[in-house]
Structure formats: structure tokens, C-alpha cells
Amino acid sequence: MDINALKNRFKMFALDVVRFAEQLPNKPSYRTVQGQIVRSGPSAAANYRAACRRKSTRDFIAKMGIVEEELDETMFWLEFTVAISDSWRPVITPIWKEAIALHHSCLH
Numbered sequence: 001m002d003i004n005a006l007k008n009r010f011k012m013f014a015l016d017v018v019r020f021a022e023q024l025p026n027k028p029s030y031r032t033v034q035g036q037i038v039r040s041g042p043s044a045a046a047n048y049r050a051a052c053r054r055k056s057t058r059d060f061i062a063k064m065g066i067v068e069e070e071l072d073e074t075m076f077w078l079e080f081t082v083a084i085s086d087s088w089r090p091v092i093t094p095i096w097k098e099a100i101a102l103h104h105s106c107l108h
Helices: 001-024 027-050 057-086 088-106
Strands: none
Touching: 001 027, 001 088, 027 057, 057 088
């Protein structure tokens, strides 16, 4: 996949994560999810863009490691939300699938 297309997918993923977080109720358990997921989803996108501007192979590898960590953290918070209430599963499933697809794209 072309770098610009992947940058755009990461950006759309980040937007989907933020829009999802905005739907969550104002309850303590969900506020935790909101705070964490709004940081980790966009962070994956921002760090992917930074990796594309790498200064060296070592820099690229380090930044891609951060991308993987942020994607994994986002997936954790999505799982956590479903654990709080399975009613979120239909909303979360497409975001989850994109996180997996982006992770696989990073490995190739």
C-alpha cells in the first residue's frame, strides 16, 4: 500500500476513535476509556506520520514500535469498553478490524 494512502487510513482511524469516544456516556468507567483512547488512537496516526519522515532505519523502527504500542493500547480500550457493556460491540467492531488491518500493514 502506498505511504500516503496508509497515512490517510491512520488519520481516518484516529478520527473514528475520537468520534467513538465522544459517544460514550459521562460515567466514571467510560471517562477513563475516553481519556485513554482519545490519546492512543490519534497517537498511532501521528507516530506513523513521524515514522514516514524517519531520519534513519533505526529511527523508523523505533517509531513503528510506538505505532504498534499505540494500536495495541487502543485495542485494549476497545475490548475494555465491550467488557463494560457488550452493547458497544457493533460500534467497536469496524474500528477494531481497522486497528488489526493497520497493524498488519505496519508489519509488511
